[in-house]
Amino acid sequence: MKDQLSLLQTLSVETDSKIVMLVLDGIGGIPHPDTGLTELETAATPNLDALAAISICGMSDPVMPGITPGSAPGHLGLFGYDPLEYYIGRGVLEALGIDFELRDGDVAARGNFCTLDENGIIVDRRAGRISTGKSTALAEQLCGIDVEGVEVIVKAVKDHRIIVVFRGEGLTDKITDSDPQRVGFRPQTVERLAVDGSKMAEAANQFIEKALHVLKNHHPANGLVLRGFSQKPDLPGFSEIYKLKACAIASYPMYRGLAKVVGMDIIRTGQTVQDEIQSLVENYRKYNYFFVHYKPTDATGEDGKFERKVAMIEELDRVIPQIQALGPDVLVVTGDHSTPAVMKGHSWHSVPVMICGAFCRPDNVNSFNERACLYGGLGHLTASQIMPVAMANAMKLEKYGA
Numbered sequence: 001m002k003d004q005l006s007l008l009q010t011l012s013v014e015t016d017s018k019i020v021m022l023v024l025d026g027i028g029g030i031p032h033p034d035t036g037l038t039e040l041e042t043a044a045t046p047n048l049d050a051l052a053a054i055s056i057c058g059m060s061d062p063v064m065p066g067i068t069p070g071s072a073p074g075h076l077g078l079f080g081y082d083p084l085e086y087y088i089g090r091g092v093l094e095a096l097g098i099d100f101e102l103r104d105g106d107v108a109a110r111g112n113f114c115t116l117d118e119n120g121i122i123v124d125r126r127a128g129r130i131s132t133g134k135s136t137a138l139a140e141q142l143c144g145i146d147v148e149g150v151e152v153i154v155k156a157v158k159d160h161r162i163i164v165v166f167r168g169e170g171l172t173d174k175i176t177d178s179d180p181q182r183v184g185f186r187p188q189t190v191e192r193l194a195v196d197g198s199k200m201a202e203a204a205n206q207f208i209e210k211a212l213h214v215l216k217n218h219h220p221a222n223g224l225v226l227r228g229f230s231q232k233p234d235l236p237g238f239s240e241i242y243k244l245k246a247c248a249i250a251s252y253p254m255y256r257g258l259a260k261v262v263g264m265d266i267i268r269t270g271q272t273v274q275d276e277i278q279s280l281v282e283n284y285r286k287y288n289y290f291f292v293h294y295k296p297t298d299a300t301g302e303d304g305k306f307e308r309k310v311a312m313i314e315e316l317d318r319v320i321p322q323i324q325a326l327g328p329d330v331l332v333v334t335g336d337h338s339t340p341a342v343m344k345g346h347s348w349h350s351v352p353v354m355i356c357g358a359f360c361r362p363d364n365v366n367s368f369n370e371r372a373c374l375y376g377g378l379g380h381l382t383a384s385q386i387m388p389v390a391m392a393n394a395m396k397l398e399k400y401g402a
């Protein structure tokens, strides 16, 4: 993959062309048992379908066939990085997403306030998606926890999500998660994955034990699970590779963190898709690559709310004409992974993708959904192959070889 990135850096040229990459998080689905249709196939999407009719379409595997990705590897692939080569822990992404000043040596973890039953079993991994205000108040209480030889900083991110940053000498991220990422299980003891992970594992377990003592009488957030322990990574810069002035427009912090790791500028935006589109319009002249992130399709899928996910797709469909009106040279619409509502979580199922541009050579696909895009001209590709095709369509890649 380093070869792909170095080849793209060699071939990419500065131009005025503009690329918009619209990522519908968790967009892919599987058929509802009652109708036999996926969320995308159920939704009324006249604008996405009209766009598909003038695009080249296909299906994208975020990492490789059969692999269920988290949002981080799913997005790294969309940015053209091989998620198998470049792994970034969720803790770093969430911390950068809220502009936390991570220092060299810090280990950041993503935390969920969760609900435990009387036996300490996780019954709700998100504590009912408690409000950011409640998380902030609880995070402040956890900040006072003393861990021997380690400073611990706790910050609320959004809703049930927090970061816990461990700062001290000799800490590494070579440890396991406490979050089993499913209900019906107890939070796991953090184990070291290498000898130099010992101090961090001990600090994590000490913190979690004391945190549970602080939270035990709270409801629904009487528990805490941590995952994605990680330290600041070093990746080749997105703008240097593609010679693009790139920005990210994302209402959810973690995606801003991921964009920051690859060097994109972060555009402050609001909480609604209309806010994000407004931010796109206001910054359209300043940049020539726009990562626009839409989260509701993932959250509703994870909550198992099939009809709500359909409604979120239809909400997104209504803003497509506003993006087209800006006249991007290339418009990419896809997702970072599938989150089928009937499965209440991410899945390995490939994701529809369409790339629209003056030179895209449209195919016979006239609907944007899983079954239709299977027959598209892009065929079946991995997510990391989308950026090269988008760059080519933007006339930003020189010819390779004599």
Ligand SMILES: O=C(O)[C@@H](CO)OP(=O)(O)O
Pocket (backbone or CB within 6 Å): 071, 112, 125, 126, 161, 302
């Ligand atoms: O943060 C989120 O939106 C989800 C998926 O990334 O994580 P969790 O399932 O822990 O809420």
